[in-house]
Amino acid sequence: MPEPLLITVAPTGAESAKADVPQLPTTLEELVATAVECEAAGASMIHVHIRDGEHQPTLDGQRLKDTVAALRESTDLVVQLSTGGSVHDPLDLRLRVLDAEPDSCSLTMGTTNFGDDVFSNPWPFICELYQQTQDRGVVPEFELFDLGHVASLERLLGKYGLPYGGKVHVDFVMGVPGGMPGTAAALVAGVAALPAEVTSWSATGIGRTTLPVMLASLAQGGHLRVGMEDVLTMAKGVPVESNRQLVERAVEAGRVAQREPMDGAGARALLGLTPA
Ligand code: KMH
Numbered sequence: 001m002p003e004p005l006l007i008t009v010a011p012t013g014a015e016s017a018k019a020d021v022p023q024l025p026t027t028l029e030e031l032v033a034t035a036v037e038c039e040a041a042g043a044s045m046i047h048v049h050i051r052d053g054e055h056q057p058t059l060d061g062q063r064l065k066d067t068v069a070a071l072r073e074s075t076d077l078v079v080q081l082s083t084g085g086s087v088h089d090p091l092d093l094r095l096r097v098l099d100a101e102p103d104s105c106s107l108t109m110g111t112t113n114f115g116d117d118v119f120s121n122p123w124p125f126i127c128e129l130y131q132q133t134q135d136r137g138v139v140p141e142f143e144l145f146d147l148g149h150v151a152s153l154e155r156l157l158g159k160y161g162l163p164y165g166g167k168v169h170v171d172f173v174m175g176v177p178g179g180m181p182g183t184a185a186a187l188v189a190g191v192a193a194l195p196a197e198v199t200s201w202s203a204t205g206i207g208r209t210t211l212p213v214m215l216a217s218l219a220q221g222g223h224l225r226v227g228m229e230d231v232l233t234m235a236k237g238v239p240v241e242s243n244r245q246l247v248e249r250a251v252e253a254g255r256v257a258q259r260e261p262m263d264g265a266g267a268r269a270l271l272g273l274t275p276a
């Protein structure tokens with residue numbers, strides 16, 4: 001039997017403006033409503049960036065705690081908070097995301113050019129964040145924007161051992177201007193280079209690379225991340241109306257590959273989390 005498909009939804013991100021994309025979920029109510037409908041459509045994990053009252057990206061501690069609580073109250077999704085934040089967030093605030101006690105957090109394995117900006121992830125920050133996840137019982141998802149990040153992951157695991165829960169889940173974030181391209185060839189190279197400790201991987205392609213990366217991931221037995229953090233059009237000139245649409249498309253593509261969406265219990269087992 002083909003392995004069930006983990007679908008992670010990344011509904012908001014830190015890059016798009018509400019004024020440009022009014023359908024982007026930026027309030028807590030919109031985020032929870034999105035989470036509920038994406039779970040019903042087949043997602044089992046949510047990668048969360050939050051916004052403030054002016055719809056700007058924030059890492060406010062109380063808002064993060066309220067968000068985790070609200071998502072747990074309304075869904076069985078694995079709640080993954082972004083520790084990447086926006087390119088403007090300082091490293092100390094990014095570490096404090098763990099105070100909100102999510103199930104999981106993103107952990108990017110290196111600095112990368114990010115469009116015209118720099119997404120900063122110096123090695124000492126990576127080590128500090130990783131050790132805090134181990135101490136606090138948070139399961140990291142290792143974000144790989146480049147092939148060099150794969151090598152850094154091997155270095156990290158060699159130095160500090162396995163994550164909390166014992167599983168190693170990574171996500172290839174491809175097609176960022178400055179990172180690896182969103183192509184099947186790049187994904188094949190990345191998967192081939194993964195350290196032996198990796199137990200599962202997913203992939204997402206930014207913008208127009210979303211479909212090639214989705215199809216390449218399914219072809220290689222990987223999992224999927226989709227959402228308006230990563231893409232805002234269904235096709236050239238056709239705006240995404242909701243995150244649910246993107247999850248539905250991932251479910252459809254998965255079914256073509258004979259992969260049924262994983263439920264929350266399956267996702268928790270895959271990631272080494274205790275049952276909800
Ligand atoms: N917003 C990007 C600068 C993450 O969530 O950990 C970083 C990002 C990765 O989205």
Ligand code: ZN
Nearest residue numbers: 013082084229
């Ligand atoms: Zn993110």
